[in-house]
């Protein structure tokens with residue numbers, strides 16, 4: 001910024017030096033000429049400040065008009081039509097060429113040219129226009145137009161280039177943003193895959209001892225029977241807790257086990273409706289309003305129906321749980337294009353409290369939960385299934401405004 005300012009000061013100095021050059025040339029003792037030169041210099045330097053009170057859209061025309069007036073005054077005080085200072089009209093002409101389009105430039109140049117030619121009217125009263133004189137006048141005017149067009153073309157080309165670079169920069173920024181998003185998606189799926197592998201082994205190992213404990217507890221119940229009520233009761237506890245653990249391990253293995261997809265062309269809205277129904281049955285007392293916005297002519301998607309239904313069920317269930325009995329769940333399905341891939345985008349937008357700020361990616365980790373009796377497997381299973389379908393899932397959430405989970409499933 002400081003450099004720019006210094007630059008301008010230099011330009012101003014140069015500008016004044018050239019005008020000073022004009023001032024010391026004949027006619028020197030013409031105070032009006034000197035005043036007009038000073039006016040031109042000051043206007044050129046302080047133009048932005050002088051025109052500040054005027055509406056931005058009108059500044060251009062005012063600037064050119066003032067320059068035409070100043071040029072005309074200078075020519076009037078230095079010999080009218082015969083003035084050697086007539087090239088001062090290049091000033092408004094070049095300014096117009098820089099500010100306006102082709103037609104604007106031509107119009108303002110014609111005006112400058114007319115202002116110059118207006119000196120002909122008084123001159124013709126005293127002299128006759130010779131053939132040489134009129135040729136000279138036409139040449140001078142034609143040069144005004146020539147200069148105007150050359151500058152205008154140059155400026156227009158420059159502007160077009162600048163616009164092209166700006167567009168390019170915007171495209172680049174957008175590509176960058178998408179790349180970052182894709183990297184984040186890839187990181188998540190790698191993380192989940194590693195976690196899955198590690199824990200699948202563990203879960204598997206837990207299952208066998210659980211089966212032995214359960215079998216032993218049942219044998220105990222059978223052999224002791226009514227003879228020892230306390231022991232039978234305790235064996236019952238063991239058995240039911242083992243059942244809970246078994247259910248958890250099964251659910252976890254669902255997440256950890258490599259999925260075997262049975263891909264078939266499916267209508268996604270039908271799967272979503274199934275999921276909605278099953279979740280609604282699980283929360284019979286809830287007053288959740290469901291708004292379905294399915295676009296017509298949705299393409300069918302090659303998906304595993306059971307797994308996709310699980311995705312929709314988990315997301316719907318999370319929404320119901322977030323809204324705690326009252327709210328509105330909006331499900332929007334539309335055809336979409338993501339990074340050049342055709343697919344279907346499904347939004348689950350709820351009116352719950354939104355995802356707690358700062359949790360970010362964590363909510364997709366297995367066993368991450370903020371619920372009292374949650375396990376924290378829902379979203380990690382969803383994420384895994386969507387990954388296997390080569391789609392993606394992203395969450396956006398504003399505190400207090402609810403969360404929106406967007407799933408993209410490619411159709412090819």
Ligand SMILES: Nc1ncnc2c1ncn2[C@@H]1O[C@H](COP(=O)(O)OP(=O)(O)OP(=O)(O)O)[C@@H](O)[C@H]1O
Pocket residue numbers: 314318319322350352353354355356363364368369370371373374375376377378379380402403
């Ligand atoms: N719609 C939502 N609104 C607000 N927070 C959500 C929403 N969905 C998920 N979350 C947050 O993400 C966490 C993880 O969700 P996830 O479905 O993986 O597990 P969970 O629902 O807690 O347990 P479960 O294994 O029973 O699904 C939740 O505990 C909650 O904090």
Ligand SMILES: [Mg+2]
Pocket residue numbers: 314317318377378379
């Ligand atoms: Mg859940």
